[in-house]
Amino acid sequence: QVQLVESGGGSVQAGGFLRLSCAAAGYIYSSYPNYCMAWFRPAPGKEGERVASLTSDGKTEYADSVKGRFTIPKDNANDILYLQMSSLKPDNTAMYYCAGARATGGCSSRVNWYDYWGQGTQVTVSS
Numbered sequence: 001q002v003q004l005v006e007s008g009g010g011s012v013q014a015g016g017f018l019r020l021s022c023a024a025a026g027y028i029y030s031s032y033p034n035y036c037m038a039w040f041r042p043a044p045g046k047e048g049e050r051v052a053s054l055t056s057d058g059k060t061e062y063a064d065s066v067k068g069r070f071t072i073p074k075d076n077a078n079d080i081l082y083l084q085m086s087s088l089k090p091d092n093t094a095m096y097y098c099a100g101a102r103a104t105g106g107c108s109s110r111v112n113w114y115d116y117w118g119q120g121t122q123v124t125v126s127s
Contacts, residue, residue: 002115005119009122010122013126014125018088019083020083023080024079034103037099037100040096050063050109052072071083091125096120101113101116102115
């Protein structure tokens with residue numbers, strides 16, 4: 001059974017930096033070469049907002065509100081997905097969730113498209 005475990009959340013002042021981590025227990029990327037990994041957060045009126053996503057062939061996508069400030073690198077040696085967040089703003093305050101799916105092609109922005117979810121890690125940005 002696949003489990004995604006997030007860490008790295010915390011409290012930071014506006015303008016600061018945080019790096020979230022997502023480790024996939026029970027999921028060997030080499031055994032499932034085609035995948036999509038993403039970070040989501042709750043959004044008003046939506047199931048959730050896709051903050052960033054990464055396909056197995058390296059394609060990234062970002063929400064317009066975080067472009068240029070957030071990146072979604074992956075440590076392939078250790079199979080850890082990151083969300084690097086810089087120039088944080090108070091409206092970035094949210095619970096951030098890691099999500100994964102075995103898929104080919106691009107990543108969906110829909111919550112119910114993903115097979116696996118983590119428990120979330122809280123990010124709080126103060127002004």
